[in-house]
Amino acid sequence: MVPRYSVLLAAAAAVPLVLTAACGTGAVARSGSPSAGASPSGPASGPAPAHMAISETGSTLLYPLMGLWAAAYHQQHPQVSVTLGATGSGVGIADASAGKINIGASDAYLSSGVAVQNPTLINVPLAISAQQVNYHVPGLRAGVHLRLNAAVLAQMFQGKITTWNAPAIAALNPGVGLPSTKVVPLHRSDGSGDTFMFTSYLSAHDAGWNSGIGYGTTVAWPAVRGSSAWKGNGGMVAGCEATAGCVAYIGISYLSKALAGGLGEAELANTAGAYLLPTAASIRAEAQPFVSATPTNETISMIDGPAAGGYPIINYEYAVVSTRQPSAAKARAIKAFLNWAITAGNSLQYLSGVGFQPLPGPVAALSGAQIAKIS
Numbered sequence: 001m002v003p004r005y006s007v008l009l010a011a012a013a014a015v016p017l018v019l020t021a022a023c024g025t026g027a028v029a030r031s032g033s034p035s036a037g038a039s040p041s042g043p044a045s046g047p048a049p050a051h052m053a054i055s056e057t058g059s060t061l062l063y064p065l066m067g068l069w070a071a072a073y074h075q076q077h078p079q080v081s082v083t084l085g086a087t088g089s090g091v092g093i094a095d096a097s098a099g100k101i102n103i104g105a106s107d108a109y110l111s112s113g114v115a116v117q118n119p120t121l122i123n124v125p126l127a128i129s130a131q132q133v134n135y136h137v138p139g140l141r142a143g144v145h146l147r148l149n150a151a152v153l154a155q156m157f158q159g160k161i162t163t164w165n166a167p168a169i170a171a172l173n174p175g176v177g178l179p180s181t182k183v184v185p186l187h188r189s190d191g192s193g194d195t196f197m198f199t200s201y202l203s204a205h206d207a208g209w210n211s212g213i214g215y216g217t218t219v220a221w222p223a224v225r226g227s228s229a230w231k232g233n234g235g236m237v238a239g240c241e242a243t244a245g246c247v248a249y250i251g252i253s254y255l256s257k258a259l260a261g262g263l264g265e266a267e268l269a270n271t272a273g274a275y276l277l278p279t280a281a282s283i284r285a286e287a288q289p290f291v292s293a294t295p296t297n298e299t300i301s302m303i304d305g306p307a308a309g310g311y312p313i314i315n316y317e318y319a320v321v322s323t324r325q326p327s328a329a330k331a332r333a334i335k336a337f338l339n340w341a342i343t344a345g346n347s348l349q350y351l352s353g354v355g356f357q358p359l360p361g362p363v364a365a366l367s368g369a370q371i372a373k374i375s
Contacts, residue, residue: 051081053082054330056101057085057105058093058104058320060088061089062126062317063253065317067084068353073340080337085101089107093110096321103320103321103338105320106123107192107315109318123298123299125294126316126338126342127317128317128357128358130251130252130355132250134263134265137181139179144264145265148267149269150204153202156183156185156247158224159185162183163181164181164183181245184245184246185248186227186228186248187248191217191218194233194249195217197303198249200301200303200304201312201313205304233250241263252354268313274309276310278355282309285308286305287310289310291360297370298363300316301315302314321338324375342359342371346364
């Protein structure tokens with residue numbers, strides 16, 4: 001069984017899905033109050049004075065926040081343009097590795113294999129995200145948040161728990177009238193950091209899942225009758241809305257869409273046995289023990305940490321970028337934008353709308369030190 005408080009290795013995979021939007025970015029930390037505190041070491045000089053284009057693609061979980069950042073930054077620095085792509089973390093990592101884009105966005109850090117093959121790549125935390133489990137269970141009374149844990153979810157995704165009124169689910173939810181609706185697990189079809197986060201949680205609590213399926217940006221999903229695969233977090237929301245009995249893992253930046261679509265949100269069990277929703281307080285509590293544990297290369301999993309009041313599925317959102325850029329001007333623009341993102345961009349003005357939390361000061365400083373290596 002995977003240790004609950006440890007570094008996990010992500011497996012990068014790429015299944016292309018192109019969904020782009022043109023926005024702008026680029027900027028250094030401004031004297032204001034970045035929400036997480038310390039400004040990073042080695043700040044870049046300002047953004048390039050002439051027009052400069054930056055390309056980004058990857059995580060659909062990070063995509064809504066990237067859109068907010070890009071628009072705000074472009075307003076300040078209209079000479080810097082950024083093209084964004086919501087293609088999944090697997091594509092973000094792969095395209096950054098191949099030099100196809102400047103910034104790969106990922107909910108999973110670089111696997112050891114990718115890091116060895118691409119020694120100039122770094123993964124830089126930009127903010128802290130979370131992932132919820134949503135469901136479409138007809139007949140539940142309003143305001144109910146079903147309680148689920150990793151062991152029960154692992155059985156649901158393996159087809160071992162087949163109805164929503166199964167004894168294992170009922171035992172977690174005494175007094176809740178559960179229907180006999182069939183359980184229909186949904187999963188991502190693209191290489192996804194969301195898949196890495198969810199399967200890491202299952203692996204930490206279910207030995208059979210860990211040994212037989214494991215965790216990564218892609219896994220060999222068990223064949224379950226009715227189960228289906230969807231591209232991106234938006235696809236998971238739409239698929240769950242359309243599928244009575246569905247259970248799905250969805251990034252927190254899509255929570256408002258999931259709730260607007262009538263989906264329920266589960267309270268998940270953490271390592272201490274508490275059942276929690278991904279609130280600002282529970283995400284911050286989960287992150288706190290990892291602040292001092294984060295290494296200088298910032299490669300760490302925060303899934304299923306030791307905090308008694310912590311929500312169990314959180315992680316850093318990473319920018320995957322090469323330290324060697326084709327020109328000094330390009331390096332300057334990328335450094336300026338990333339430094340802005342981890343300082344001014346970490347304001348709750350941007351983060352609260354997507355459910356993210358800012359980087360703690362010491363982690364922002366580590367990110368700044370990594371950004372300073374880009375040249």
